[in-house]
Amino acid sequence: MKQVNHRKLGKNILRLSLIILLAFSTSLSAQEGDPVNGKSLFNANCAACHQLDKKMTGPALRNVEQRLAEAEGLDREWLSSWIRNSSAMVKAGDPYANKIFNEYGGAAMTAYPQLSDQDISDILAYTAEEVPAAPAGVQIADAGQSSGSDGASMSNKVILGALAVLFALLAMALILVRQTLNRFAEAKGVDISETKGTPIWKAFIQNQFLVLVSVVVLLLASGYFVFGYFMQVGVDQGYQPVQPIHFSHKIHAGDNGIDCKYCHSSARVSKTSGIPSLNVCMNCHKSVYEVAPETATAEYSKEFYDGEIKKLYAAVGWDDADQKYTGDTQPVKWVRIHNLPDFAYFNHSQHVSVAGIECQTCHGPVEEMEIMYQHSSLTMGWCINCHRDTNVKVEDNAYYTKIHEELSKKYGVDKLTAAQMGGLECGKCHY
Structure with a gap:
């Protein structure tokens, strides 16, 4: 009987050891977060208010777990509780939770109860990564680009220089040929002195037919260019001003x-x-304080684009360091x-909401324009052709339900143009 009990006890101890070992290994694997998945979770849940190396709506989170452990003695359990329900911790009177809450203007952090322990481990693993070094070869690439541009300008200078030398040689050749011909003429006794005749301008004036034709051609050409000039008055196609930002x-x-x-x-x-008001810009640029390097x-x-974002901050009175508005605003004269x-x-609204016309129809390929310009002429004829x-x-x-039924019967067509619906009537645009 005792032997049986010893056997049962041994089996139970073995099972318990396996369970403890399994739990320990599971906890270890949970502690070892996946920074790749953590980056994805961070961008989806945290990036709206946090950056790794810069204070935003919330604090910077690079090495947050290590920093809290060293400075405040807080462990991962505290961090998990804060992430899942920070408001509850503030209400419960947690000292550090209230400190952070008050430091950031009483802005409550969004609760994430759906994040598992493994999700939090992955996020913390991502925040624990070292700051990536600047990619080597950027300066080399820039140097290569500049050398390429220098090479292009150098080749242009060589071509222009060669053309100048060629024209100089041709001019010298013509001078030498003329001198040679003059010598041959002198040797043959040919008189090459120029005989004075009636000046060409006097001969032209004496010919009344040529004068009449010239006057008619001049009047027609002047009328053509004057008409073309006046037709361009008020037409600013291609206008591309430099904006203050x-x-x-x-x-x-x-x-x-x-x-x-x-x-x-x-x-x-x-x-x-x-x-758009600058508040619309700040909906994004409150968090987007720099452009991606590949945008340059x-x-x-990149420095140019980042400088323009700083101009926006100055205009709206945004202190990027303290993440708050100062009230010191400046008007932007677009x-x-x-x-x-x-x-x-x-x-x-008639064209966009009712007609469903895309912005690019009138404004051109806006998504390709670095600097906005007037793509279309926007003349009366341009609008009329579009209506036709x-x-x-x-x-x-x-x-258009009712008017379509009536006009379809009137014109006997299934489709109607804007002109058939009165789009050419003067009173539609001039009233």
Whole structure:
């Protein structure tokens, strides 16, 4: 009986040892977070308020676990509780939780109860990574680019120099040929002295037919150029002013895919598209304080773009170091690009919301423009041609349901252009 008990006891001890070993190994694996998955979780949950090396809405999180352990004696259990429900810790009177809460203006951190222990370990593993060194070879690449540009300019100088030498040689050859011909003429006794005749201008004046034809041609050419000049009055196609703060539509609308109507929100409901307020810019740039290195080009460096963001901060009175507004604002005097005459009526909401026309139809490939410019002429003829050629979007469009039925019977067509719906009437745009 005792032997049986000893056997059972031995088995139980073995099972208990295995369970403890398994739990210990599980805890160890949980402690070893995956920084790759942690980066993904950090960007999805934390990046709106935190950066690794810069104070934002919340503190910088590089080596946060180590720093809290050394400075405050707080362990991962405290961090997990804070991440899952910081408000509860503040209400419970936790000293450090209240210190952080008050230090950052009483802004409550979003609770993340859905994050598992492993998720938190992964995030902390990502925050514990060392600061990546600047990629070697950047300066080499820049040097290569500059040398390439220098080489191109050097080759252009060589070509221009060669052309100049060639023309000089040709001129010298012509002079030598003339001198040689003069010597031959003198040797043959040929008189090459120039005979004076009637000046060409006097002969021209004496010929009345040539004078009449010249006057007619001159009047026609002058009328053509004067008409062309007056037709361009008020037409600013290609106008590309320099703005007080450089704004790259290529980066915002192109690389980042921001919808035009996010910034120009009034285009959906108003006559004008509106100039977005700087608060709209700060919705993103409160957190985006620098551009990605790959955004820089040979013409516009990263330092240039970062400097323009600092201009934005100065305009809105944003203290990036303390993450708060100072109240010291400066107006930004944007230069208007698209400007229709006052006697012409144009409604953005009619075209954007009702007709469903894309912004690029009138404004061109905005997503490719580093500096915004007027792409279309915006003349009366340009608008009329568009009304004649563009079929109105009437399918599933309640705005046109009744008028489409009536006009379809009138014209006997399934599709209608804006011109057929009265788009050429003077009173539509001039009233």
